[in-house]
Amino acid sequence: MTQTAPAPSLDFSINAEQVAQITEEIIAAELAVNDFVASLKPEEQTYENIVIRLTKFENELSGKAQLVSSLSQISPDAAVREASVAAETKYDQFSIDQSMRHDIYSVITSYISKTDLDSLEAEDARLLRKMELRFRRNGLHLSEEQRNEFKELRKRLSEVCIEFNKNWARESSTVKFTREELEGLDDDFLDGLKTEEENGVTKYVLTMKYPDVRPVLKLCKNENTRKVHSKAYESRNKENIPLLEEAIKLRRQAAKVIKRYKSHADYVLEDKMAKTVDAVNKFLEDLANRLYAPGLKEIEELKELKKTEKAERGEKFDGTFNAWDSSYYQRILLENEYSVDQEHIKRFFSLETTIQSFNVYLEMLDIYEKVLGLKFVKVPADKAVVWHPDVQLFECWDAVEDKSFSGYMYLDLFPRENKYPHAACFPLQPSYIAENGERVAPIAAMVANFTKPTADKPSLLKHDEVVTLFHELGHVMHHLCSRTKYARFHGTSVEGDFVEAPSQMLENWCYDPKSLKYLTSHFETGEPISDEIIDRIVKAKNVDAAMLNLRQLFFGIYDMTIHTSDDENIDTTKIYNDLREKISLVAAPEGSFGQAAFGHLMGGYDAGYYGYMWSKVFSSDMFFSKFEKNTLSPEVGYSYRKNILERGSSKDGMDLLKAFLGREPSSDAFMREDIGISN
Template sequence: MHPFLQNDFHIKWSTLTPSHIEADITKALNEAQAAVDAVAQQTAPLTYANTIAALDDGLETLNHAWGLVSHLDSVANSPELREAHNKMLPKVSEFFASIPLNEALWATLKAYGTQSETLSPTKRRYIQETLADFREAGADLPPEQKKRAGEIQSELAKLTQKYSENCLDATNAWEKIVTDKEQLSGLPESALDAARQSAEQKGKEGWRFTLQAPSYIPVMTYADSDALRKEVWQAYAAIGREGEHDNRELVRQILDLRHEFAQLVGQANFADHVTERRMAASGKAALSFGDEIFQKVRKQFEQEAEQLRQFKASLNSPLPNSDSPLLQPWEVGYWAEKQRKANYAFDEEALRPYFPIDRVISGMYQIAQQIFGLRIEERRTSNAQHRTSNKEEPTLDVQRSTFDVQCSTQGSAPEEPQTWHPEVKFYDLFDSETDEQLGSFYADWHPRESKRGGAWMNYLLTGNRDSSVGPRTPHLGLICGNLTPAVGDKPALLTHREVETIFHEFGHLLHHLCGEVEVKSLNGVNVPWDFVELPSQIMENWCWERESLDLFARHYETGEPIPEELFDKMLAARNYMKASANVRQLAFGKMDLELHIHWPESAKEDLDAFVENVLTGYSAEYKTKPKSNVFNFSHLFSSPTGYAAGYYSYKWAEVLDADAFTRFQQEGILNGETGRDFRSKILAKGNSEDPAQLYKDFMHRAPDPDALLRRDGLL
């Protein structure tokens, strides 16, 4: 009767309909509140089991159920689902915000925190982390300020959800139908075939283009028509800026509320609030980190911009010393691709036939098996597409799982797992030496209008690794993307950047599935945000090495590996415009930090003008000055915190990954001993120890701050 509250390891997605959300989440909220009250009223003797662990156990059902609702909102959005989600969102947000503000609960936890009990180092760390979490959320505030803190968190949840919906709806609201093929000159066949298929799926003639990445990027990179590129660029730049999907006032409100909350809990600004317990330790330090890299690459960045202008000018006017006028922003990708071809005779489209998605994924799994000691097996699924309306429909008759959170599959035939969409695949992951099932995961790689943009990883269940409370159980996670779909009879043929995306998200997933932390809340990706990208970004390195590429980069028709000549060109072009790529990421990180540090101190009159001012030097000059993406930047504004004041983490962790990969380069790209060391000292540890110490345990030294710039050819 309560499908969202079931603890089946194989989730019955077909039963998770919007009509159940209100009743199920209400029941979960009531049970969670009872658990909170029980801990708050706990009397001596206070123990880890009847305080910290009891609180976590009491919240687990609600966390899991709401996680399912939020996940479906991301991958199977519908009017009915959105309505049900948004009806319960304020109640769920208010409940979680109330936990650290509960005076009786806080008194109990503080009292326990002063007692001595023989515990493992991990559990002792978790006690301190829990107390710190409570203080950060306002546990020590007086009653009136606690009340305001709860109100802010509830309001932030609603505003950021609306921001996310506006981005999705604005993206889906725009399309461009082209009926004259001559307007599409320059576009590769892969883009034309996809656009033709998109039009057919909508019952339209011609070629259909959207603002989803697999459609948008080829137009901006290859279309000869300046008018077409301009139209598409303007449409993308308008997301979140106009009409019923306008995010401009929402961003102002979100920034104001974040700043107010930070000051309530004693921080100067939201960036200091967010970074205090991360590796950077303060907003100022995070800003300085980015600024130091920027100063090292600034000269080369300016040279790259000028060289691109000169390149276009030389083609349009072969006279020596001709002027190099400014480019339009919708020209940059197009002329950069032409310059790269001219400099390196390299066309990235030539790589597509070597990256059929199924072969890429199977090769990636082979690499994981070889270096991390894992085995991954695909399971046949029942393809139970999630029902996104409240209309009663028959559900699949699937026998009860014989391998859920409490059980194993020994002695019986495993059931076929359901998925939320027919394209979704399901895999089991094992330790290759012991044959223990460490976990399972879903993979959902292609765009749909009901699915938010981008690529991400998430976890659905964290298995038990505490022998004192029961047997080991498997983890459950997922990875999602919006990659090039299959066209006609051809498999989905990916760009190299899309291949990197798959490896990146798989790295996050391994962090969860390989976790061996006895405290669930410290497992896997529950680490400081500027450390969480290390396991994901280091995986991208295997997309550039000949030895690893040969395991999966094979022509979809012939099975041949990437020809040596093409591979050499790919490597030669790897660091093309690398200073510009670095500055682009640095600019995002700086904008994020400046908004959360200095915007509240400004006159707060014009957000665009503020961003333009703080990013002086971080962008090339253009004829038409582009505005920031602040109103279409889901990383920063689609959740109460998310990557807010933490976008610098990508570059921070990129330094770590560039440095850590040098050990593989020295000891062997596919060296199993090195890989198992990374698994045991990084992936398995989660947040059980200080991340700086974990890094030193693997590298036997502190990070080399120049490793990234050396890899990028900038030093």
């Protein structure tokens, strides 16, 4: 008998009034449960009255809470976006109040003190231990005066972060150039831009969105155009500077109130894999030192390319290498030394081909199907409730074990006004086991900003955009494959410095010859990409790896610097620009303030950006020790799904790694394959 997928549990057609109403319902339901638990007398403090009740509302309401907060980033309706921001602010304030309730803390700690946690199921015991840790981290062991101070700090911090991200998502500045000033950009790109007439001259309008910024910085031969666009890009959201600096101050104050922590970074790292500031700083500084000399060498090589090109164009070379030069001359290096022409390569990565295969399934997802044992089915547009006509909906089914429904995936891939400006996975509905014993299926969305197709040409992806697509879909797979009892342990709820490892590992398929052959098809001829071009892509993988990794290290070091600082009058712009030049070896555009649009700092990665590099160590170890010999191995893929993806955060990340690898993790593969330095 053919199985039918259940209807999605979230309704994206809700209006602004419904957003507010759902938020009120969530708050009322959560308050009722918390009041009940807080009122329990010692003899009433049982597993059923505490754990079952608390997790029931958390399981059942977490998806709705994600829905009302996510709409601020994805809804095309201004009223819904505003209602979503208001709802998120209101619920965050309520959540902070509830997380600071000493009466609930007293009941939980009383129950834990008389319970043998080792006698419980592993996930139940972990849940209680995590509850106790969260209470301690909220300062509930402190005096009432200190608790109230901590609560007010967190409330204000929530408001500041929401305002920062609202500004960031809605940034709409533009720059304008003539056709001559955009020398090097092809007609396909220019034809997709808006134009305006100024004094009889046609000017092309470019935004600060990736589909506009990246082509200009990579392809435009006019250095001044690159300079102007680069400076504008790195000088957006000036209004966010005071918000970031207030957030840093609030975080520092909150950590000091609890007294157990020297800094906000100490507070954050307590429940991460790294554990300590010293461990993170040692990791970052060691890599920065090892990459310093190779980075300087790579910059000198690019400088020579710039000198040569300037001479060919009859232009003066001033001996400098600037922020707006990196992407441009790295592209020339790839074309000259490795014959890697991204503009040619993108013709083989039509999004309609990469995403839509001949059998209506995703070709890219076919790889996930083969490796992870899944099956994807597109929901017809007339039957899919989505938040915008561009959005597609897919069913995910298990293809190995019980053939059951695994979850829903939404794809929102093209830019539009007031939409989330980058690429990310939105975890909309976590999975959990309901009271009746049935599994509630997860829902996740991939949101991106790839170039939109035109009437006569599909969306064509550069290879690095294909890598982004694989990466974010990796997060989606983490959600769809997760099998945990409780919503709070679902999917990417793992430690912050492990969360990127599964998706980073999947990026390696973008450099696997077999996978590249499978993915590609010229949008006009249907021919797959040639073995020669594939060989060039693979060989060019680590070109300028030192420079690229130094840039990532700069972000991580900046993050740790501001979140360990005791400076009450911190100047985030000066620190940002000084460290950028020192660590990445390339200065920021003069007068710019890139930290104002560094969304990670206000979106959950504060004192955690190092995690991208930290988790890369683990992702490389997993891939090169398990998948390298056969990247499409269903046996290895199934082991990965069972040991890593299915577990969510029901176990520590290190335990998951060791279970999959069969040993302690090692940095050897990372240093060898991603940095190019042999141990």
